[in-house]
Structure formats: structure tokens, C-alpha cells
Amino acid sequence: MGHEIVHQPRLAWDGARAFVAAADTDHLYPWLGRRLATLLGPAYREALTESRWLVRLAxxxxxxxxxxxxxxxxxxxxxxxxPELADGLRALTADVVFRMAAPGKAAGRG
Structure with a gap:
């Protein structure tokens, strides 16, 4: 299987929008925090928690x-x-977008 070309700024933008939207939900926030910690490290779970509170209390x-x-x-x-994180980040972003669109069907599972 060949490698896809990753447009990193676009992937970062798409992930950012999806993660902040998910941080403001009760059903996806804990799940996303765990997934971010696994993929990128615990500092990203902490950053998600900070974003959640800043958005909610702003x-x-x-x-x-x-x-x-x-x-x-x-x-x-x-x-x-x-750059090796691109595939995992792309998959996580797509998963978040899917779960945001279908919260009753896929929220926080898996």
C-alpha cells in the first residue's frame, strides 16, 4: 500500500475544530481524552481538559x-x-467527526 500525501496544516485544522467541539460534549470528552493520551501523550489529555473548561466557563x-x-x-x-502520527491523527479526527454527527449511535464507545 502506498503512502498518502498529508497536508499537515489541513489535518491540524480539521483536528483542532473537531477536538474543541468534542471537548464541549459530555459524551465524547472522556473518550477523546483517553484517545489523545494514547496517541499523543498525557499532555494532550490535559490540554483537552483545559480547553473544555475555557470554552464552558468563558x-x-x-x-x-x-x-x-x-x-x-x-x-x-x-x-x-x-510526521508518523499523521495516520493516527487523521483516523482519530474522522472518528470524532463521525461521533459528533451520530452521538446516540457511536458516542464514546470503543
Whole structure:
């Protein structure tokens, strides 16, 4: 099987948007935290927890956008220094997007 070309900025952007949206849900947040810790390390679970609280407790409407920007930079750095993570990050992002679209069917399982 050949290697796909990964557009790292796009993957980081897509992951950032999906992860911040999932962090603000009760059904996906714990599952995603575990998956991020497994794929990228425990610091990413901690960052997800921070994002969750900043988005939920923010008094400013732009808080989710700020968190997405932080996650984009975080994921872009991870991919820049560890390009071998691209397939796992792509799969996790797709899984989050799927679970966000079908929360009653796939939320937090697996």
C-alpha cells in the first residue's frame, strides 16, 4: 500500500475544530481524552481538559475560536516533529467527526 500525501496544516485544522467541539460534549470528552493520551501523550489529555473548561466557563463568545487556534498550532507542531502520527491523527479526527454527527449511535464507545 502506498503512502498518502498529508497536508499537515489541513489535518491540524480539521483536528483542532473537531477536538474543541468534542471537548464541549459530555459524551465524547472522556473518550477523546483517553484517545489523545494514547496517541499523543498525557499532555494532550490535559490540554483537552483545559480547553473544555475555557470554552464552558468563558464569558467571551470567541473562546471556542481561540481554543481552536491553540489546538491547530499544537497539532501542527506535533505533526511537524512526528510526521508518523499523521495516520493516527487523521483516523482519530474522522472518528470524532463521525461521533459528533451520530452521538446516540457511536458516542464514546470503543
Amino acid at each position: 464569558e467571551r463568545e470567541e473562546a471556542p475560536f481561540v481554543e481552536v487556534a491553540k489546538w491547530r498550532a499544537r497539532l501542527d507542531d506535533a505533526l511537524r516533529y512526528h
